[in-house]
Amino acid sequence: xxxxxxxxxxxxxxxxxxxxxxxxxQEPNVRDSTRVKVANAIATLDYKPNQSARSLASRQSxxxxxxxxxxxxxxxxxxxxxxxxxxGVMSACKARNYDLLIHPCTYRNKDISKEIDELIRHSxxxxxxxxxPLSDMLPIIDAIEETGVPLARIAPGSNVNQQCVVTTNDRSxxxxxxxxxxSLGHKRIAFITGHxxxxxxxxxxxxxxxxxxxxxxxxxxxxxQSGDNSIKSGEKCAEALLAGKQHPTAIFACxxxxxxxxxxxxxxxxxxxxxxxxxxxxxxxxLAQQVFPALTTTRQPLKAMAKKATELLxxxxxAEPLEAAPTMVExxxxxxxxxxxxxxI
Amino acid sequence: xxxxxxxxxxxxxxxxxxxxxxxxxQEPNVRDSTRVKVANAIATLDYKPNQSARSLASRQSxxxxxxxxxxxxxxxxxxxxxxxxxxGVMSACKARNYDLLIHPCTYRNKDISKEIDELIRHSxxxxxxxxxPLSDMLPIIDAIEETGVPLARIAPGSNVNQQCVVTTNDRSxxxxxxxxxxSLGHKRIAFITGHxxxxxxxxxxxxxxxxxxxxxxxxxxxxxQSGDNSIKSGEKCAEALLAGKQHPTAIFACxxxxxxxxxxxxxxxxxxxxxxxxxxxxxxxxLAQQVFPALTTTRQPLKAMAKKATELLxxxxxAEPLEAAPTMVExxxxxxxxxxxxxxI
DNA sequence: GTGAAAGCGCTAACAC
DNA sequence: GTGTTAGCGCTTTCAC
Numbered sequence: 230x231x232x233x234x235x236x237x238x239x240x241x242x243x244x245x246x247x248x249x250x251x252x253x254x255q256e257p258n259v260r261d262s263t264r265v266k267v268a269n270a271i272a273t274l275d276y277k278p279n280q281s282a283r284s285l286a287s288r289q290s291x292x293x294x295x296x297x298x299x300x301x302x303x304x305x306x307x308x309x310x311x312x313x314x315x316x317g318v319m320s321a322c323k324a325r326n327y328d329l330l331i332h333p334c335t336y337r338n339k340d341i342s343k344e345i346d347e348l349i350r351h352s353x354x355x356x357x358x359x360x361x362p363l364s365d366m367l368p369i370i371d372a373i374e375e376t377g378v379p380l381a382r383i384a385p386g387s388n389v390n391q392q393c394v395v396t397t398n399d400r401s402x403x404x405x406x407x408x409x410x411x412s413l414g415h416k417r418i419a420f421i422t423g424h425x426x427x428x429x430x431x432x433x434x435x436x437x438x439x440x441x442x443x444x445x446x447x448x449x450x451x452x453x454q455s456g457d458n459s460i461k462s463g464e465k466c467a468e469a470l471l472a473g474k475q476h477p478t479a480i481f482a483c484x485x486x487x488x489x490x491x492x493x494x495x496x497x498x499x500x501x502x503x504x505x506x507x508x509x510x511x512x513x514x515x516l517a518q519q520v521f522p523a524l525t526t527t528r529q530p531l532k533a534m535a536k537k538a539t540e541l542l543x544x545x546x547x548a549e550p551l552e553a554a555p556t557m558v559e560x561x562x563x564x565x566x567x568x569x570x571x572x573x574i
Numbered sequence: 575x576x577x578x579x580x581x582x583x584x585x586x587x588x589x590x591x592x593x594x595x596x597x598x599x600q601e602p603n604v605r606d607s608t609r610v611k612v613a614n615a616i617a618t619l620d621y622k623p624n625q626s627a628r629s630l631a632s633r634q635s636x637x638x639x640x641x642x643x644x645x646x647x648x649x650x651x652x653x654x655x656x657x658x659x660x661x662g663v664m665s666a667c668k669a670r671n672y673d674l675l676i677h678p679c680t681y682r683n684k685d686i687s688k689e690i691d692e693l694i695r696h697s698x699x700x701x702x703x704x705x706x707p708l709s710d711m712l713p714i715i716d717a718i719e720e721t722g723v724p725l726a727r728i729a730p731g732s733n734v735n736q737q738c739v740v741t742t743n744d745r746s747x748x749x750x751x752x753x754x755x756x757s758l759g760h761k762r763i764a765f766i767t768g769h770x771x772x773x774x775x776x777x778x779x780x781x782x783x784x785x786x787x788x789x790x791x792x793x794x795x796x797x798x799q800s801g802d803n804s805i806k807s808g809e810k811c812a813e814a815l816l817a818g819k820q821h822p823t824a825i826f827a828c829x830x831x832x833x834x835x836x837x838x839x840x841x842x843x844x845x846x847x848x849x850x851x852x853x854x855x856x857x858x859x860x861l862a863q864q865v866f867p868a869l870t871t872t873r874q875p876l877k878a879m880a881k882k883a884t885e886l887l888x889x890x891x892x893a894e895p896l897e898a899a900p901t902m903v904e905x906x907x908x909x910x911x912x913x914x915x916x917x918x919i
Numbered sequence: 920g921t922g923a924a925a926g927c928g929c930t931a932a933c934a935c
Numbered sequence: 936g937t938g939t940t941a942g943c944g945c946t947t948t949c950a951c
Contacts, residue, residue, distance in 0.1 A: 234944060245922045258920055277695045281629035282944035285927050308653035308860055328697050330673055350622045352673050460864055489864050496866040515653055516864055519805055519834050521841040579928060590938045603936055627928035630943045
């Protein structure tokens with residue numbers, strides 16, 4: 230059976246197609262009795278507007294793009310991170326009848342600006358959501374703004390004073406994690422920093438320093454190692470930190486993947502976690518509960534942030550009023566098995 | 575600057591819009607010199623066809639949907655599995671200029687057929703790719719076929735004799751895994767079965783039995799536990815298998831998530847892997863390399879399967895010739911750290 | 920409040 | 936080989 234069109238509905242309801250259009254799009258200026266008549270006809274015919282025709286006439290696609298870093302090519306498999314973001318963006322899209330187009334990309338490409346331009350023009354996106362670490366990268370943001378397509382950003386570490394930006398309290402949450410470790414008696418608390426391109430994780434290092442300061446512990450740069458967010462780099466940093474005799478009693482990795490790497494090394498070296506070494510991460514990706522012992526971490530409400538960012542974007546697309554200030558969603562401590570009292574030294 | 579339309583190109587090239595259309599769509603019946611003239615005009619104006627207009631006129635959307643089980647709601651976080659499939663489908667879509675719409679859903683919903691129907695009609699999909707375990711479920715397959723939208727299925731466990739189906743050698747790969755374990759001296763090899771709705775994993779149990787038989791080992795049902803593919807269930811089954819004095823020397827979980835659960839339990843009980851217990855999984859999701867010790871497993875080429883299935887689907891959409899027989903992509907053993915010689919008993 | 924007319928930018932069908 | 940003519944099914948504009 231051929232799909233019903235707006236003409237069929239108009240004929241059945243005894244009105245013009247314009248009136249059907251008004252009802253279908255919930256526009257004002259329709260008498261209630263008319264609205265009901267049309268709604269009935271729509272239901273009877275099981276009418277669904279043809280999106281292509283709608284798009285052509287209204288110059289909107291009702292498509293939103295989600296751009297994120299394609300880590301799979303680099304064997305940095307943080308799939309849980311991506312899935313969470315997708316899920317948040319998707320739920321906001323569904324609520325407003327937009328469809329979601331995902332677009333993994335590698336920001337390391339020289340041609341990334343061109344790629345984004347082609348994406349937007351080919352897929353006729355109405356708006357774009359940017360996941361970390363892309364949400365921080367000026368060349369990418371500029372390329373998008375040049376096309377004129379509205380943009381929302383999830384958890385950028387900087388350039389935050391804009392509309393359609395959702396952030397979290399990375400810094401204070403990390404200070405809080407240090408407080409927690411100190412409360413367990415730890416004094417020698419090591420830190421593993423993240424990938425330099427990922428600005429948000431830079432804030433985490435500041436938070437670590439805040440925490441030390443609050444507890445009057447001097448920053449010991451010997452206890453700070455530079456990772457790149459991957460498990461492998463977590464292992465490398467852990468090897469360095471655990472090589473000496475007097476190793477730290479706690480290691481705070483600024484994401485969960487690296488913390489998982491630390492745990493692998495602890496196992497390999499026969500260092501019991503948490504009895505001899507506390508290990509904590511950040512993000513609370515699924516992996517945090519899959520390793521043994523399960524990771525104490527800070528839960529970053531990625532899904533909620535992604536959803537909120539997408540909602541803001543859609544409001545912008547619809548020219549609905551928008552709060553000017555950036556939105557914040559709180560991260561909070563999750564204690565599991567990998568942290569415990571500091572061993573006597 | 576307003577985007578160039580087909581009329582602009584036609585004017586600049588001095589031809590009719592139909593000729594431009596022919597060139598843009600790589601249709602035959604255009605003289606080479608004309609083709610070049612038009613191609614130049616397209617390049618000069620940076621012309622990109624308006625997809626909405628194309629869709630409306632040709633009654634195609636150039637959109638492909640990917641349907642998979644939304645595990646996140648059930649805290650069965652097998653994100654790596656989903657990402658792999660997305661990635662394969664996406665690469666096939668890109669190669670043929672289709673866009674991908676992802677659609678997580680929960681097959682446990684009573685209204686799943688209606689949901690699928692609405693999805694197809696709302697998002698005007700040209701075709702649909704079904705990931706496991708949905709690729710096995712008759713009510714879902716029927717609902718899609720009723721809409722008339724072409725369908726491709728990834729790794730179904732049954733009803734395989736159709737076009738647009740890509741499978742792997744689950745069964746023989748599992749027999750092979752048993753052979754490998756036997757070659758290490760293992761005799762008491764336990765097995766953890768998967769979720770009953772997931773047909774493909776049922777084949778894995780058959781393969782396990784094949785492997786035992788090939789090695790003249792009797793099936794001991796005490797060594798077989800029923801899981802549901804989740805880490806938690808892997809833990810539960812492992813507790814049961816490792817409770818007794820005379821526990822098995824190897825545990826073969828029919829997916830990696832459950833194998834990760836087994837490893838967690840082994841750690842908790844102080845059973846050294848692989849010295850005292852070999853643990854092996856199936857799938858080779860990213861998690862396999864993230865746990866300690868890294869999992870010996872069978873690599874299921876999910877991404878390749880997803881890509882192949884999508885290619886078949888697109889060929890069907892384009893009415894291009896299609897091999898009749900189902901396609902097979904081989905799975906193969908990956909030895910890592912979690913398997914070793916059987917301990918002396 | 921409602922409707923008539925005019926496109927949106929393409930492709931399909933057919934003529935030349 | 937190439938062009939002409941009609942739409943595809945909506946929204947927009949503006950008249951009433």
